[in-house]
Amino acid sequence: MVQTTALPRNEDGIKTALGVLKQQFGDRFQTGQAVRDQHGHTTTWIETQAPDAVVFPATTAEVSEIVKVCAAHRVPVIPFGTGTSLEGHVNAPAGGICVDLSQMNAVLRVNAGDLDCTVQPGVTREQLNTHLRDQGLFFPIDPGANASLGGMASTRASGTNAVRYGTMKDNVLAVEAVMPDGQIIRTGQRARKSSAGYDLTRLMVGAEGTLGLITELTLKLQGIPEAISSARCSFPSVAAACEAVMAVIQYGLPVARIELLDALTVRAVNAYSKLTLPETPLLLLEFHGTQAGVVEQADTFGTLAGEFGGEGFEAVTTAEERSALWQARHDAYWATLQLRPGAKGISTDVCVPISRLADCVGAAQARLDELGFIAPIVGHAGDGNFHALLLVDMENPQELEKADAFVGWLNDMAISMDGTCTGEHGIGQGKRPYLVKELGPATRVMAAIKAALDPDGIMNPGKVLTPGS
The missing domain is CATH 3.30.70.2190 (Alpha-Beta Plaits)
Structure with missing residues (x-):
């Protein structure tokens, strides 16, 4: 596993919050080691950092109450959908409370005539499309995994259909979110366009839970093709x-x-x-x-x-x-894992202008051959996004070091080609150093927004921005 850095813990605050939330949520508040480890572990090579407890709210009001308790005692809040993210998004480097939103999984409204719907964040894309099928509609964003729609919005997911239908940022009309002080806001209405104020919907989509917890989404839909x-x-x-x-x-x-x-x-x-x-x-x-x-x-x-x-x-x-x-x-x-039985597949992604895709993939293949890796490449070629799956012996420190160096090299190369260090995986913990290289002073603007909305830094700390930036 790639080692991560722990952040300072607020031991007294965590202890107090655990007591309050246990009393409020009873059996829906879990502190067992297995449950905690499950909620700090994803399909990644980043070391697991488990939360101190996991709570399972059923309503937006309950999410608000959880955040208010955590805010009062300066305790970290980490949102959890299905755990399919790849860059350590659900880790708890400072401990704290994991908010598992899987029980908030209702399709609230479908407005077939307007081609939109409103769902809770725990609804998965497969669940939504099963619900919509009889109405001749579908939701087109397909990241591969059966991810939750709240998680897909938080990481600005995309996938195989993005070349025609766009990514999550293009398909979310509005969100309801619980802010770091527990306040509940809605970022927009169902209208297809608006010039009313700051675009808070786009701000929340892709924020990876660092600015608030998404508790409801209004999504664009498409008609099932003839x-x-x-x-x-x-x-x-x-x-x-x-x-x-x-x-x-x-x-x-x-x-x-x-x-x-x-x-x-x-x-x-x-x-x-x-x-x-x-x-x-x-x-x-x-x-x-x-x-x-x-x-x-x-x-x-x-x-x-x-x-x-x-x-x-x-x-x-x-x-x-x-x-x-x-x-x-x-x-x-699954097929490529058989190229090296016993190895773990480490996936990383970058995205470049389509005119540079051949150069980027070719250079990546040459570098992987030079390093001696078996690492197949697949790509969403229509938008310049591709993934390399490095097959790595996780018990071999030299291989891990080389893999980490390759990921850094690939990110740097994509950025040098006017591309991005991640087309759809997100920043999380794993790609924080490259965000600064990619956007430079713009990350200071992000840090200012984070500090204004979350002055105590309790919302998913250690993700996207380097602590103290």
Whole structure:
């Protein structure tokens, strides 16, 4: 595990808050070691820092009461959704109270005519889409994991559909939030646009719980497409695949998804899922629209791909065929773990302008080869975002040191290409040093906002900004 730094603990305040909250919440207040460890541990290589207790509120009013108790005694508050984040977002470096929002999981309203809905933060994306299916609607943001919508908003998640439907910041109309003093606010209404004051919705989306706890979200919805077409095409190199992606975007083809799998990932998927794909870089695409439209879009892509050496082009429209076509992407994580049995997969992401994607991926592959890592790469190529999954022996300090150095190098390279150190994972604890490199003096403005709203620093301390910045 990557070691983390503990922050100073307010022992007296924590002890007092534990007593008050235990009395208020009874069985919904837990201090068992296993529960605490679960809420400080995520799918990451960052060392677990467990909270002192976990509380399970059922209403916004209860969240407000929890925060008021913690504010009165200067005790940290750490929000928890499903624990699928990757950069230590739910760790408790100064101890404190974890607020598990999983019991706040109701779909409150669906306004089908306005294409929006209001949900509690514990609703997961799969739960919402199951609820919406009978109304011909869906929520398009798909980060891969069945994450909670509150957590997805807090980390400004995106995923495979972002190239057409945007990220969480584009799909949240308003939030209800409990602020660091326990006050409950709403950041907007259901109107699709507003010029009324500061954009507090965008401020809360991506704040990773450092400014307040999201307790309700109003989200944009989309109509389920009349038809969906999927396509795949193999390329002689990553550079050729990326050139094809640029051509697709510049042509204005309305692609919903366009995913890149490098040759190593394709080899792993072939072995894992008994497929026979050419073991060269692969693009997987999806088009949404009318029956005729999606067929035309797929054919246009096939023509464009051929100009860049694309081979083995295949397009399908039935659900069964599309599922088979996307099997490679769905199996990628589990398949690549088999490339080195017993190793842990360490995922990191960056995002660059699409014109620099080939350069960035190529340089990353060369660096990984130089360091001797088995590390397949997959990417949301349509918006320049890609992930490297380093397969690491967690008991080998030298490997851990090299992996940490690679992550730092990759972040620095992306920033040097006018990109970002994270396209969708968020900052958390793991990427704090690179935020300063990326945004410079702008982080001081962030720190000023944090200090104004949370002067005692109790909201998810140690995340996003370096303490004392």
